[in-house]
Amino acid sequence: MREEGFTLLEILIAITISGVLLLAVYMFMDQGLLTWEKTVDSSQWEQNYRVLDNYLQDDLHNLFYSNIYKDNLFEGTNQSVAWLVKKDDTIKEISYQVDYYSYTLVREEKNHQSTDTLTFFRDMDIFRIDFEYFDPRIGAWAYFWSLEEKGYLPSLFRIIITRNDGSTTNIISDIYIGKEYERGVSIDE
Numbered sequence: 001m002r003e004e005g006f007t008l009l010e011i012l013i014a015i016t017i018s019g020v021l022l023l024a025v026y027m028f029m030d031q032g033l034l035t036w037e038k039t040v041d042s043s044q045w046e047q048n049y050r051v052l053d054n055y056l057q058d059d060l061h062n063l064f065y066s067n068i069y070k071d072n073l074f075e076g077t078n079q080s081v082a083w084l085v086k087k088d089d090t091i092k093e094i095s096y097q098v099d100y101y102s103y104t105l106v107r108e109e110k111n112h113q114s115t116d117t118l119t120f121f122r123d124m125d126i127f128r129i130d131f132e133y134f135d136p137r138i139g140a141w142a143y144f145w146s147l148e149e150k151g152y153l154p155s156l157f158r159i160i161i162t163r164n165d166g167s168t169t170n171i172i173s174d175i176y177i178g179k180e181y182e183r184g185v186s187i188d189e
Helices: 008-061
Strands: 074-076 080-087 090-099 104-110 115-120 126-135 140-142 156-163 168-174
Touching: 008 104, 008 115, 008 156, 008 168, 080 126, 090 126
Parallel strands: none
Antiparallel strands: 074 080, 080 090, 090 104, 104 115, 126 140, 126 156, 156 168
């Protein structure tokens, strides 16, 4: 007499083969998800880097410095920097500072009426951000800069961004100091 159905051995083999196939599908999906997350993180990092670099280039290109203006400003530490720019016939104060509470870089643009704020590297696994200033007279990088004390501007400005994985990125911008305003030019305050 023949009974219909599967033997215990056939069921165990089917379960084992199904488990191996499901494990392979899970590993493939997990690897795909990990690759996708890394790509999104990388593209967000690159976008923040490009936008920050564009703002820095524009701000430093429009840096305002004049021998006849008594309130010249370029003050920097390893965590913040501020200077004046002349845009649209208005002098504005630009500052970049590190917010270690949220591990972001904050740019502020102040004029007499308002303050505009822009935040970079939000949710980007930042460990540390440092500012450095190149002193052309001694040929070395400095962590602090005061135009009032030194009497001249640095020739380069560097932002060093260290991520949690230990990788670092440097953003180096030259400071355009050939743009001085002479007597007779109106300076809006």
